[in-house]
Amino acid sequence: MSAESNSFPLCGGIVHTLVQSGTTNSQSSSLAPIIVNGKGADFKCEKTIKARIKKKIVTQKLILSLIDVAIKKKDKxxxxxxxxxxxxxxxxxxxxxxxxxxxxxxRxxxxxxxxxxxxxxxKYLPIINQWEEPHFVTLTIKSVSKNKLPLMMRNILVGLNRIIAKNKKRSQRGKGKKLMGIRSLECNFNPINKTYNPHFHLIVPDKETADILVDEWLVYSNKKGFWASKKAQDKQKIYDNEKCLVEVIKYGSKIITVPKENESHLEQIPAVIYANALHNILVSMNGLRLFERFGFNANFKPKTTHEIVLRNYEILKYNPSIGDWEDDNNNSTCNFKLPDNWNHLLEFNIDLELE
Ligand SMILES: [Zn+2]
Structure with a gap:
């Protein structure tokens, strides 16, 4: 599925400056028809468009720091x-x-x-909603240095897959429970110890699955020398399936979570972004599946390419100096202003050294 086809749900909202002038300006009348993919985002919905421009501003500012880090490391x-x-x-x-x-x-x-x-x-919320007693599980290991991170990411993935495969075989022999669930691979950075903590978040259908996973994870990881402590693992009953699912699928982007409009910005913005550490995490995740289901199949709708021809349209251009898309006449389209605390974070609180 293309990213485009996943547009935000319809919602009421603004009548845009562009909506009023869009199809009648000089640019649209002189352009040749074009084909676009996907359903697009609802341009008339202020909430949708402002959320998108906010993500664009934050990502573009942060990415320049990551480019600096990667250039310094000669990572072309x-x-x-x-x-x-x-x-x-x-x-x-x-x-x-x-x-x-x-x-x-x-990512x-x-x-x-x-x-x-x-x-x-x-895809997954309707399935989780049908599970008897969904549980949220965290499986982790002792934190590692940056040099060990790429190998450890792979090691723990192999470990979890082995536990799942072993239980599958056991259940096929009629001797145990087939495990199922969804899992995401994440990694945190600890700036004080300069260590990385790769871990899994899982949603599973019942307590028994959660218990088996934690028990077998402790045995496996300690046998392999990953030193997982019992108290660092977590399993708990889920009371809000959607909230929990959102938490699980944040994975790689967790470090720069963009808060929702109606939530307190102060609570969710990290004090410092460690760009160098973030780069190390991203590189260590290259080629790995961060999100996966296991033990069940679902009849998802096949991916379809949704193409349409646009005859009357306008091409906008992002202007980083104002943080907005501009039309042909340099009119800004979203009139969105990034909150000051975000500006401050992205301007002054990105650390390029620590890793
Ligand atoms: Zn993108």
Whole structure:
């Protein structure tokens, strides 16, 4: 599924300056028809568009720090990826009703992870809602240094897959429970100890599955020398399936969670973003599946490419100096202002050294 096809739900809202002038200006009348993919985002919905421009501003400012880090480390591949993210949704197209554009689909991009989040919620929430007594499980190991991180990410993935495979075989012999659930791989950075803590978050259908996973995780990881302590593992009954699912699918983007409009910004914005550590985490996750289901299949709708032809449209362009998309006449389209605490964080509180 393309990121585009996962547009935000319809909601009432603004009549945009662009909506009023969009299809009648000089640009749209002189352009050749174009094909766009996906359903696009609801351009008339103020909430949707402002949420998207906010993610664009935050991501673009942060990505410049990551580019600096990657250049310093001579990591050309990451530099290229980060530039792609810099230009994500840079020149969107609108027919005054919906907004279409090219998405980078990188893990660090909050614009794209917002789309992915919506996609995963639509897929998995109806399934989790049918589970008897969903439990939230955290499986972790002793934190490691940056040098050990890439190997440890792979090691713990292998470990969890082995536990799942072993129980599957056991259940096929009629001797145990087949495990199922969804899991995401995450990693935190501890700036005081300069260590990284790779861990899993899982949602499973019942307490028995949660108990088996924690018990077997402790045995496996200690046998392998990963030193998982019992008190660092967690299992608890879920009372709000959707909230928990959102938590689980944040994965790679957790470090720069963009708060929702109606929530306290102060509570959710980290005090400092450690760009160097973030880069190390992203590199260690390259090629790994961060989110996966196990033990069950679901009849998801096949991916379809939704193409439409636009005849009357306008090409917008992102202007980093104002943090907005501008039309051909340099009119800004969203009139969104990033809250001061976000500006302060992105301006002064990105640490490029610590790792
Ligand atoms: Zn993107």
């Amino acid at each position: 591949e990451s530099v290229k990826k980060y530039w792609n993210t810099y230009y994500c949704l840079d020149k969107p197209v609108t027919d005054a009703k919906r907004l279409y554009g090219k998405y980078c689909k990188n 660090i991009c909050t614009v794209c992870s917002g789309n992915r989040k919506a996609e995963l919620i639509n």
